[in-house]
Amino acid sequence: MSEEEKRMLQQQLWNIANTLRGKMGADEFRDYILGFIFYKYLSEKMEIYANSLEDGLEYATVDDNTEEGLAIVEAVAEEAVAALGYTLKPSELFSNVAKRGNANEEGASSFILGDLETTLNNIEKSTMGTESQDDFDDLFSDMDLTSNKLGKTEKQKNELIAKVLGHLAKINFNLSDKKADVLGDAYEYLIGQFASGAGKKAGEFYTPQTVSTILAKLVTRDNGHAKGYLKSVYDPACGSGSLLLRVAKEVKEVAHFYGQELNRTTYNLARMNMILHDVNYKQFDIRQEDTLEHPQHGMDARFEAIVANPPFSSHWSANPLHMSDDRFSQYGKLAPKTKADFAFVQHMVHHLADNGTLAVVMPHGVLFRGAAEGHIRRYLIEERNLIDAVIGLPSNVFYGTSIPTCILVLKKCRTSPKDILFIDASAHFEKGKNQNNLRQEDVDKLITAYDKREFDDKYSYVASLEEVAENDYNLNIPRYVDTFEEEEPVNLDAIATQLQQLEQDMKGTDTTIADFCGQLGIKAPF
Template identity: 65%
Template sequence: MSEDQKRVLEQQLWGIANLLRGKISADDYRDYILGFIFYKYLSEKQYLYANDLLEGEEVTDYAKVTDKETLQAIEEESLLKLGYFLKPTELFSVVAAKGNANTEVQSNYIIDDLKAVLNHIELSTMGTESEDDFNALFEDLDLNSTKIGRTPEARNTIIVQILNHLDQIDFKLKDIDSDVLGDAYEYLIAKFAAGAGKSAGEFYTPQQVSKILAQIVTTGKTKIKSVYDPTCGSGSLLLRVAKEVEVSEFYGQEQNRTTYNLARMNMILHDVHFREFDIKHEDTLEHPKHIDLRFEAVVANPPFSAHWKGDASPLFSTDERFSQYGKLAPKTKADYAFLLHMVHQLADNGIMATVVPHGVLFRGAAEGVIREYLIKELNYLDAVIGLPANIFYGTSIPTCIMVFKKCREKDDSILFIDASGDENFVKEGNQNVLRHQDVEKIIATYRNRTAIDKYSYVATLDELKENDYNLNIPRYVYTFEEEDSIDLNQVATELVSLATDLKANETTIADYCNQLNIKTPF
């Protein structure tokens, strides 16, 4: 599929979202639009797979199959291959068609049917390998909510409208070489994030930042065994890594329940098999779900300076993730708690890249102690990359990327990149945006570890020691422009000339005043 065709699909899906503007709040219609797109995807996937199984049979169209033994056989195969099962009567097109029928014989009321279908998708996975991946997956699609209509009839009208428009869009799932629908889904998530204000950071990292993180952690590799994101949001960072190299396993954890559901949908929509991803719902710092695993690539965009229990809980002091550093991250700034958690999960041959606020680079007290230990005792810090301000939805603060590796040599240097200058981004509306060339420059500079005037610097560990392990980027990358030198003799000559001209003007004005018989102004 061409880029033009992909853009058409994106615009079609966004057009459906626009139909609901003014009728439902943005946060609410996001959940309904994305949820129904996911249902349509599952339905079409089931239909195509069942038709493949029916080749050579008397009935080759799954929508027309009624034989119980045939349906049971398709269900067994579907649960193994797809991880779920939909009956022919539960297909998206069938439910949408009922919504369009409004006659004396047949009502177009489909809410009850739709609830039963979504419930059955989850029930079909009970007791199977995919149970955790589909459990409560549709819980945010509250079809009885008054947010989408005060009466059942009003709600039904909105839902029928959405399904009808979606039913007219071809997802082109037969195009197995294309991740068109997954990309379109990401496009919608980005569009919703752009309008979500402060909450956007909970579920979406801008695409260009994701690309930088993904390319850093895949440096020198064509495939990796596992990638992990402890604050995975919608899963976009994990999926971005898979665009760079072949990934065998995806792991993530997300505290927000709605966003956790979105991440699982996003994985499945990108055709990641249920056996290849493990997304958990829980607070990562308090209840880490993958603590015994180590990952070849770790990427994250944790919440900036979030609150956590810290030293309020004695358990953290003996936690193997934090105990060796001598101090815990402050209760009001969990940045280093997330950093140390990720370092703990990083494999010896892995690379970790995470977005953090600039304060992480230079704040003192406990954070200073932890930072010094990471650099001086462990030598894990590999690079610091300053990003432009106002590139994240929901916050305008400047941020940076910190890169860590456990396999660094003893005398390895630390690379500093300052990509925050005006020449390194463009402004689009209220946001600053990294262009393709800006991303490429960052990646090339990181991989080649080159020093570029006013852009990057390769610092020795001794230099960091001299700066008391303060990582503030201007200490290493000098971006100040020298002002032109001033010739003081020339300035003095000009001042004398101006004084002479001023005296002549005063004499002329005094003469005019005398002629007019008025007082001079000086």
């Protein structure tokens, strides 16, 4: 599929999404359209798999109400649950439900809401007691087919849903092409579109693609070259999972994806996103809980790559009991209750493998704030020597906030243990209507500077640990990267001559105006 065809598909899906919009907010109709797309994906994946089990089998045409059809369905189900993690009957396939919803024998719409709700529940039920149960549990819980926002009457709701399913049924997701992640790209596009219209809520589930790319490249670098393979990648505030999936695009293979997300709806979105990108249920482990208060992946878990865009300066308990937690105990102090930024950093450092790299987006305050944060920052540098690079990003590149941000890169085994690299990329961007954008050239420049690790006037600087200590472990980027632009000297004689000329011009204009006023018989305004 060409890039133009991909763009057309993305636009088609966005147009269908807007069919549902009505009185809903961006986050509400997002849940419906992404849920329906996911259901269509599962159906087509199921159909392709079932047809591959037996030559000549057309699974969608099998009548599961007959004894013979039921035998086929049961045989296929056992294989499908093991391979795909779920199963669907032929009558439950998206194409058949959409067909029933848009025309029966008389050409009128059939009532499908009940069938659709049962089908979505059956997908989850088919996983019960299996390895994939946690990955499908309550996956469609945000799709309320009884909501009055879909219509005042059951008939109106049914007509709207049938219409949406009918539009989606006409789109070919091209799932048979293993190399082209057409649907995955389209899904990412939709998530981005919803984020751009979701205001402050957008930051809860989506990191702008260019920022994701930078983070992904940073954690997959190995002495200036991209790694080919990652054993594991982890995001403790994974949102929609897009950042985890972006890391996978930078390497040939990621063996396992791990993530945790507090928001239930976003957690569902992350699991759907994984499956839609053809990540097998055995390869990902996404959990739902508060990462700082209730980490879900075990204290002994270690990950080769860690990426994150946690909520900026969020609140957490800062409970003194955390001082006995291995993640925080060695630092001597906890992050402030009203600013959990360093708590996230400490959590990630604990779970970082010895050969791993951590890249996290933070507000600039973590670079210079004092008190407990200053103490933790000093410990990370002086005692652990973990901070490898500090990178300043442009302001207004994130959804829901215009503040400038930075990226901290941390490693346990650093190749440059005697210094810290500072990069100021804050002036390198393209100004957008609502949001600033990092261009490909900006991303390339940043990654090249990270790889080269050398002085570049007004852009990058390598500070020795001694210099950082002299600055009292303050990492504020302007202390290290001088971006001051000297203004051109002012020629006062030329300015005086210009002012004299303006004075003469004004006198001439006043004379002309007075002449016009005299001809009109009115009083001059001066």
